[in-house]
Amino acid sequence: MAETATSPDPGLVDALRALSNPMRLQLLMWLREPERHFPLEEAIADPAEVGVCVSHIQARAGLAQSTVSAYMAELQRAGLVKATRVGKWTHYKRDEQRIAQLVAALGETL
Amino acid sequence: MAETATSPDPGLVDALRALSNPMRLQLLMWLREPERHFPLEEAIADPAEVGVCVSHIQARAGLAQSTVSAYMAELQRAGLVKATRVGKWTHYKRDEQRIAQLVAALGETL
DNA sequence: GGCTCACATCGAGGAATTCCGAAACATCGG
DNA sequence: CCGATGTTTCGGAATTCCTCGATGTGAGCC
Numbered sequence: 001m002a003e004t005a006t007s008p009d010p011g012l013v014d015a016l017r018a019l020s021n022p023m024r025l026q027l028l029m030w031l032r033e034p035e036r037h038f039p040l041e042e043a044i045a046d047p048a049e050v051g052v053c054v055s056h057i058q059a060r061a062g063l064a065q066s067t068v069s070a071y072m073a074e075l076q077r078a079g080l081v082k083a084t085r086v087g088k089w090t091h092y093k094r095d096e097q098r099i100a101q102l103v104a105a106l107g108e109t110l
Numbered sequence: 111m112a113e114t115a116t117s118p119d120p121g122l123v124d125a126l127r128a129l130s131n132p133m134r135l136q137l138l139m140w141l142r143e144p145e146r147h148f149p150l151e152e153a154i155a156d157p158a159e160v161g162v163c164v165s166h167i168q169a170r171a172g173l174a175q176s177t178v179s180a181y182m183a184e185l186q187r188a189g190l191v192k193a194t195r196v197g198k199w200t201h202y203k204r205d206e207q208r209i210a211q212l213v214a215a216l217g218e219t220l
Numbered sequence: 221g222g223c224t225c226a227c228a229t230c231g232a233g234g235a236a237t238t239c240c241g242a243a244a245c246a247t248c249g250g
Numbered sequence: 251c252c253g254a255t256g257t258t259t260c261g262g263a264a265t266t267c268c269t270c271g272a273t274g275t276g277a278g279c280c
Contacts, residue, residue, distance in 0.1 A: 008135045019220070020130040021268085025118045029219060054227060067269050069228055088226045088277045103217045109139060110129070110209065131238085164257065177239055179258055198247045198256045 011079065012109070015102050018078035023061060024071050028080060030060060031094045050084040051093025121189065122219070125212050128188035133171060134181050138190060140170060141204045160194040161203025 019025050030037040034047035038056045045053075058068040072092050075081045080099060081092045129135050140147040144157035148166045155163075168178040182202050185191045190209060191202045 008132055008139060010132075013130065013132050013135060016126055016135070017130040020123065020127040022118055022120075022123050023268095025123060025126070025220075029118060055225095063268095064270050065227075066229080066271075070269090073228080085227090085277095090227060099220060103213065103220065106216065107213045110135075110213065133238095165255095174240055175257075176241075176259080179256095180239090183258080195246095195257090200257060 008109070009105070012102070012105055015078045015080060018074050018080060021071070023063065024075060027057060027061065027068075027071060028075065028094065028099075030057070031081065031092065044089050045086045045091060047093075049093075050086055050091040051081070053086075053089040053091050055089070057092070118219070119215065122212070122215055125188045125190060128184050128190060131181070133173065134185060137167060137171065137178075137181060138185060138204065140167070141191065141202065154199050155196045155201060157203075159203075160196055160201040161191070163196075163199040163201050165199070167202070 019028070031052060034040075034052045037060060038047070038052050040047065042056070043052075054065070054069060054072060057072070058065050061068055063071075072081065072083070072090075076083055076092070080095060080102075082095050084091045084093065129138070141162060144150075144162045147170060148157070148162050150157065152166070153162075164175070164179055164182060167182070168175045171178055173181075182191065182193070182200075186193055186202070190205060190212075192205050194201045194203065
């Protein structure tokens with residue numbers, strides 16, 4: 001306890017860096033309501049449970065597949081999303097707890 | 111009204127970009143309590159009113175003076191700080207209202 | 221085992237960021 | 251007006267980011 005808050009938390013900086021790209025921020029926003037932004041009927045698994053697969057995200061984003069893959073990996077490294085592999089499809093879902101915790105940390109330290 | 115939140119607010123991205131640099135984040139954190147992090151006795155003006163001058167910020171940061179000046183200008187463009195010139199000293203102060211509003215926006219859109 | 225599909229990783233080119241020192245600008249004291 | 255001091259702006263070098271196409275890897279199908 002007794003934190004004087006001198007230097008910024010590296011994890012916080014990583015998250016801010018990940019979010020500083022408009023498309024990555026957009027991706028995270030789309031994942032707030034998968035059913036609103038992705039073809040639910042084509043889903044191979046329940047979006048509420050495992051999230052959305054890279055193919056669908058890529059189709060929505062309009063970027064190269066490799067770029068979307070790298071962006072999702074970066075969001076995951078920053079702790080903002082969690083990945084689950086179902087068959088050959090990797091699904092990404094927001095880590096709501098971690099995100100809320102990040103916003104709270106910003107409200108305090110920032 | 112009736113916002114479905116499709117594309118990210120450019121102002122939000124600008125702020126996140128400004129904060130994605132560890133030193134800029136640090137500068138903003140130091141400005142939370144100027145009296146704790148800067149030599150109050152050498153202050154040319156009231157920190158609570160106008161903030162801290164670039165010289166003191168530069169001394170604390172250990173970066174080149176031109177770099178600190180550019181960083182503060184960037185934080186100002188992002189709307190996170192306000193500048194006030196007192197004589198030959200430019201003072202920077204946090205825009206608490208704008209910052210709180212930013213955190214709130216993150217909590218909603220993010 | 222081969223083939224295909226979904227995804228990850230690699231390599232690369234162009235753009236942006238990071239940080240500096242030098243020069244220009246502004247302000248005050250004499 | 252001159253010089254000194256605080257700050258901004260300019261030009262540049264090293265690094266990182268953005269984004270792509272190509273290649274590698276793993277899972278399912280026949």
